[in-house]
Amino acid sequence: MGQASTALTAHKEKMVTAQLSLEAADKVRKERLRESSALEKDRAETACSQWLQLWGASAVEAAELLGMGDVSAPVPRTNRLRRDVEDHLRIAYEHYGLPAGALAAAEDDLRLAGQLRARFADEDTSALPRTSFDDMASPLQIRLDGPAERDTVAAAQIAADRALREQALAGLTTGAENSARTLETLQDMIERHIDGLLAQINEAFDTLDRQRGGDGACLEYTSVRPDGARPWRWEVTPRWKRSARGDYVHYRENANGAQVKVYAIQLVLAALLADAEPRGRVLILDELGNSLGEVNRKDMLGALRTVARRQHLTILGTCQDSVLVDAADVCDELLWFTHASSSDAYNQPTRAWGYDSDTQRVELTADWITAGRSHA
Structure with missing residues (x-):
């Protein structure tokens, strides 16, 4: 008896639950019926069949044209669609060369089309168009x-021309792109080469x-x-130490003239020492030895002689008479120019000194040097 009573109670509970579910489903059904009736009424008021007849194609194509494949997109209203039609048609005529103000002088059918467009614009946008x-x-x-x-022929020709141009x-x-890669490769080679030369000059500069x-x-x-066809620059800054423990000093920092000139000559000599093919070249130095003390002057002249003989090149230096004594100790030949007077266009005959095989100085003045001069 107890089991039967329990089963009866469970059955009654299921009946109550089923009844509630039935009532809820019936309520939803009635709501759907009301919504369906409202949609049918809206469809009738919208005159879908008439619009489809005007459209002249299937409803699927219309939906695709209006972008209604996306259910989340809003449904466009008829008044907006009609305004879009009017605007696009107006723009099409304007592109053809017929703005609204020029229709008076247009042909009959175009004027009629303009009148129809104006009538279309004045119609009720919520109703079916009469035009x-x-x-x-x-x-x-x-x-x-x-x-x-x-x-069509022109479009085909344009397409062909475009294909040729694209090709x-x-x-x-x-x-x-290939030229850019080649240029980059060449620039890398040039950069490595010049960097290597500067490294050799740097080493020779320090050694001297x-x-x-x-x-x-x-x-x-x-x-x-450079970026493109522009000059290529290397920014080079000479530096030197003023003391063994000091830092390298920028060449533009204040220093006495003799020190700056010493390093300037050393830098030129370092460039010559780093050159792999110096033979036969000529280096010309103006005002050689000026602004240098006796020790620095002898050091620089000795360095010039060493570099000239080591690199097999000629170094010509102009100097004042006060430097000739020191220059004579290191130079293979001296040319002495003597100024006659401020009113004379010519110097006195040039005197030359060199060294014979016994390293004894001899005067090498030649007859052709003095020929034709009044001071001979």
Whole structure:
């Protein structure tokens, strides 16, 4: 008896639950019926069949044209669609060369189309249009259909020309990319080469300074590679030490003139020492030995002699008479120019001294030097 009572109670509970579910479902059904009736009423008021007849195609195509494949997109209203039609048709006529103000001088069918467009614009946008779109657009369509075949041929020619240009452009682009890679490779080679030369000059610059008793010198250099067809610059900054424990000093910092000139000559000599093919070259130094003390002057003249003999080149230096004594100790030949007077256009005969095989100085004045001069 207890089991039967329990089963009866469970059955009654299921009956109550089923009844509640039935009532809820019936309520939903009635709500759906009301919504369906409202939609049917809206459909009748919208005159869908008439709109489809005006459209002249399937409802699926209309939905695709209106972008209604996305259910989340809002449904466009008829008044907005009609305004869009009016605007696009107006723009089409304007592109053809017929703005609204020029219709008075247009042909009859175009003027009629303009009148129909104005009537279409004044109609009630919520109702079916009384003016046919075909009537408004047919004059323009007729004029466009006339040269359609010619336009098709022109479009094909344009497409062919574009294909040729794209092919040519692709070839030029490939060539430009290859040239850019080649240029970059060449620039890398040039940069490595010049950086190597500057490194050799830097080493020779430091060696020369230490050989004369200095504390060291260096070159700081940076390559400023150009972008395109522009000059290529290397920013080079000479620096030297004023003491063994000091930092390298920028060459533009205040220093006495003799020190600056010593390092200037050392830098020139360092460039000669770093050159792999100096033979036969000529280096000309103006005002050689000026602004230098006796020790620095002898050091620089000795360095010039060493570099000239080591690198097999000729160094010509102009100097004052006060430097000739020191120059005579290191130079292979001296040319002495003597000024006659401020009123005389010519110097006195040039005297030359050199060294014979016994290293004894001899005067080498030749007859042709003095020929024709009044001071001979």
